[in-house]
Amino acid sequence: MLTYTIRRLLLSIPTLLFIAFVIFMLLELAPGDPMAQMPLTIPPEVKEKMRLALGLGEPWWVRFPLWLKQFFIVEPQYWIDNTFGTNFANDAQRIISFQSRSPVFDTIAERMPQTLWVVGMSYVVGVLIALPIGIISAYRQYSVFDNVGTFVSMIGFSVPPFFSGVVLIVIFSVSLGWLPSIYDTTHQVMDWDSFVFQLRQMVMPVMVLALQTTAQVSRYMRASMLDNLGQDYVRTARAKGMTESVVVMKHVLRNSMIPVVTVIALGIPSIFGGAIITEQIFKVNGLGQLLIIALQGSDIPMVMTITFLLAVLIVMMNLIADILYGILDPRIRYD
């Protein structure tokens, strides 16, 4: 297992390098120019100086390794310096945003909590709703509950978040006036009232994202439970006189969770993708919104870094899913 993990970790390095290269070249070959927004009255020689100041004068084979060095060496050094008060970085050049002229990672660190809070909470809520639905649907296959569950998860698959979110706003903010339609990120939880306010403003974005998760995970849970309920060991357990709850909740559920856990791990990156849209609807100033703003302003370092961070998340989650599968299922041996 350990050798497998190490081998996969080593293999993920060329994968990540390739992805970084693809993103970099896409941004490089694209005809969009960060100077396009500048006034036309700026003389060409000044414009050329500005390009140089932005670090755009060098060819790509100089800038790409430079970006890699900044991302993998300089930024972690700054992070360690900030945490432990050391001085490894030695004032090395950080990745600077074209728009705000501040280090990209500082902005990302500012935006991260909102996104993590909304996305993480929605994922937990979605999974917690999905698991019981999947279990009951499988246990009572073709019952009314199962059919309704199937229909609801079909809706979860089919209704895009930009529609379900807008419908929720129309119903709960506009018609009923129960919930705020805009997520206030400056809000701080101080006492009970502010806590309730925080809960109320989180309900809608969390539910919109959770609907997608629920649809997916409950389908997998149901299919996996159905696979196991028909197995011989279930009949043996019943024949031994075990109560139904022990059979289902202990024997079947534990075995059915194996593939579902990996699906849950694999779904985490895609929920971040969904958050880009959800943040736009509810005006959460998180990472997704940052990416959109950076895209519109041709802020290449910012776009590059956020996209690459998402790619790192995907690669890591794939790795974790595979390793978890090996740990949970003794029949799977990678070595």
Added chain:
Amino acid sequence: MTDQSVDTAVEELTKPRNQWLDVWDQFKTHKGAVVGLGFLIFITLFCAIGPFVWDVDPGKLDIRNKDVRPIYMAIFDGDAKTSWARPMGTDHLGRDIMANTMQGGRISLAVGWTAMILAVLIGTLVGVFAGYFKRLDGLLMRFTDLVLSLPILPLLLVMMLLFRDPLRAAFGPEQGIFILIVTGIGITSWMQTARIVRGDVMAIKEREFVLAARSIGTPARRMITRHLLPNVMSPIMVSATLGLATAIITESALSFLGLGFPSDFPTWGKILFDSVDRMTAFPERVIWPGLAISLTVLSVNYIGDGLRDALDPRIRGQ
């Protein structure tokens, strides 16, 4: 007794049933799939033929008749501004919403179908090559895994933003964006098809009829087109329906983020995006295009569900 059974056997031999008839019979037993197919045909006809019947220019501004509510609002509120000439109402510039929904549906469905066909073509090609030729397998599947670990939505957004102007200049505003969106969605969603097709091709390759075909000297090209492709049609069709659903959603999501078609070319996602600012006063403008997207995708998903059951010979026999 014996004679009779021989007779029926002969009769069955003389009247062979087409495989696709069997599939259709099984498909018909899935209620959701039949309803879904009905709705998909309805919405396609609504968008394709509708503009000939409802002969209103979707882009025509009619500022006098702006903000007309849909006709059913007259039931709830007698004072609402409604008009039989504008059954679904008009938007803030007086453009007819019914004509816009038809026109938008045309573009949305066209993007969905074309992107899906492109993705399925690439996926099948990669899958068949990886499954049939051992030498290509490692390389192609490593490549598929790499593409699978790309963050798709951000990359699509980057592509949309960076390549829209040159393509618009080269092919004209509508055509350029159409090509960009279709290629973008197509080259980022073929991976699942490729994986499924590869697995099935590898399994079929070991069967006796393939060995028989090889022993009479069938060349690889004919082997793939005659023996392998017809046998992997069912997983391809199922993943095609899923691809159509995701393509429609992705196109609407891009339009919703303001990075899709320009505003004079309506798509369902674009109409939805334009109406969000006024949804407090005119919620129906958000609901209709959203419902169109959701119901189309829902019906496509149900069709995929029914197809999967109908194409599975283990289920079909029962």
